[in-house]
Amino acid sequence: MNNQISKLADISGAAKRVIAGLMSGTSLDGLDIALCEFSGSGFGTRVKLLHFITFPYKEAYKEQLKSISFKKEVSLQEVTLLNAVIGTYSAELILEALKKWDFPVDAVDLIASHGQTIFHAPFSFHQKISYPDATLQIGDGDHIAVKTGIITLSDFRQKHIAAGGEGAPLAVYGDYLLFSSLDENRILLNIGGISNFTYLPAGRHADLVFSTDVGPGNTMMDQFIQLHYPGKYYDEDAAIAKTGKANEALVTALMANEFFDDPFPRTTGPELFNMAYLRAAQKASSQQALPPEDVLASLCEFTARSIIGAIRNSIQDQSFEVYLSGGGMHNPLLAEKLAGGLGLKLKDTADLGIDPDAKEAVLFALLANECVAGGDTDYGSRQGIPSVTMGKISLP
Known part of the structure; x- marks a missing residue:
């Protein structure tokens, strides 16, 4: 068995998991990092917020993000380049935060990265009959995993859409459980x-x-x-x-x-x-x-x-x-x-019991916890809330 797959299986079955949740929202103002300790899953989930920090983005970086965000026409080259840049920069900020907290990198089991939304296009917005709901978050998870050496889950919203949702809001899953x-x-x-x-x-x-x-x-x-x-x-x-x-x-x-x-x-x-x-x-x-x-x-x-x-x-x-x-x-x-x-x-x-500024980053860490250690919760039959686990797994 691939040693990283074996490690993931051990993390899944462990009594506790340390997960770093990353959130950067549509305000494009900074990266929230919540370091959480989880035990259990579903309604048995228990979470302890170990550390939280927000890294404000520098003006030049904000302008880069703004140049490709929420517009119907942008430079495809710039989107491609920033997909890698955002992933690498996110990894650097995670490592900086762990150093600041004096928390060992090898004590972090998983990273849960929301990525940067650059376009959200539900059918109600695009109105194209032959096209589905769609959304796009960039900041590649493989770059984060390789740079940090930590198994990374990312791109959560695609599964939600594939299962019949609109890709948002995802907070309902963590809100319901916690x-x-x-x-x-x-x-x-x-x-x-x-x-x-x-x-x-x-x-x-x-x-x-x-x-x-x-x-x-x-x-x-x-x-x-x-x-x-x-x-x-x-x-x-x-x-x-x-x-x-x-x-x-x-x-x-x-x-x-x-x-x-x-x-x-x-x-x-x-x-x-x-x-x-x-x-x-x-x-x-x-x-x-x-x-x-x-x-x-x-x-x-x-x-x-x-x-x-x-x-x-x-x-x-x-x-x-x-x-x-x-x-x-x-x-x-x-x-x-x-x-x-x-x-x-x-x-x-x-x-x-949860810092309101850290809440969204904590909830994406919870989605990662559910992906690797849960998956049995029935979220009912309400439209827009499919009972799925989310997150693509990138191995270092």
Whole structure:
């Protein structure tokens, strides 16, 4: 037997596994690395977050990513080159993190790398009758495995699509296993570049679990800041948006898209929600002359309203608690709007034992754990949540 296959079999059957989860989202702001210790699988999963770090991307690297991301036409050569570059750079950052933590490389069993999404194209977006849902993440797993010497799982979203999903959101799998409650209805709301939530009904009834993308999270606000405030990548503490006033005509135009009428579950990305989308809404509402702070306040209101509407429309009159994660939870104006619109005091996943900033990286580590040591969980028959394990395995 190949010694790496034998090693993988030993990892699968071990009492515990140390897995490094990697996440880089559509905000293109940095790489999250969560070093986790797992035991068990399925509902028997136990996870301990050993270390967490975010490596912010340098400006030149961000610009490289932006040049090929979320556009219908880009340089194929640049995509090919960056597929290798992102994998190699991710490996370098993993090794740097392990050195920083004084954690031995050979004590890490697996790496789970989400990769970098450069285009997400569900059928609802591309509308090509003879083509399926599709998505593309780059940052090749073989480069990570060879550079680190650690077995690597990557490209999780393709299996989801092959089994009938749309490739997103995948958080539902980890949310269901880690955060389900027997006596509390829970909404796990993640606000990254795109917002998504998982509804976990009390009692762990798989057929009632619900997960969907909502619409924009930080993506349009961040894009606007980067375009109009050179040197800034986001509106820290909503300092600029707080000085503006949301324009109702613009917000109404922003909400006037058939995406918001599509049935749940649905997926989306910056391919739809971008500055071209904003300009079209400004033109439709005759608000091209709004001052930047009012546009930013309107974008914040747009994000809040899309989240509140999606939750209210899908959950109806049931009582529930909301647990936040993702960068958007640190936007105080957005958090205030959500709390007011939902009539709730919002919590975050720290209340459930997981650092909310680390949550997505932890969940991809969990997907790797399920791939090698689980696979028996029935996620029910809900559309968009196929009962599959995900991740392609790269050997060093």
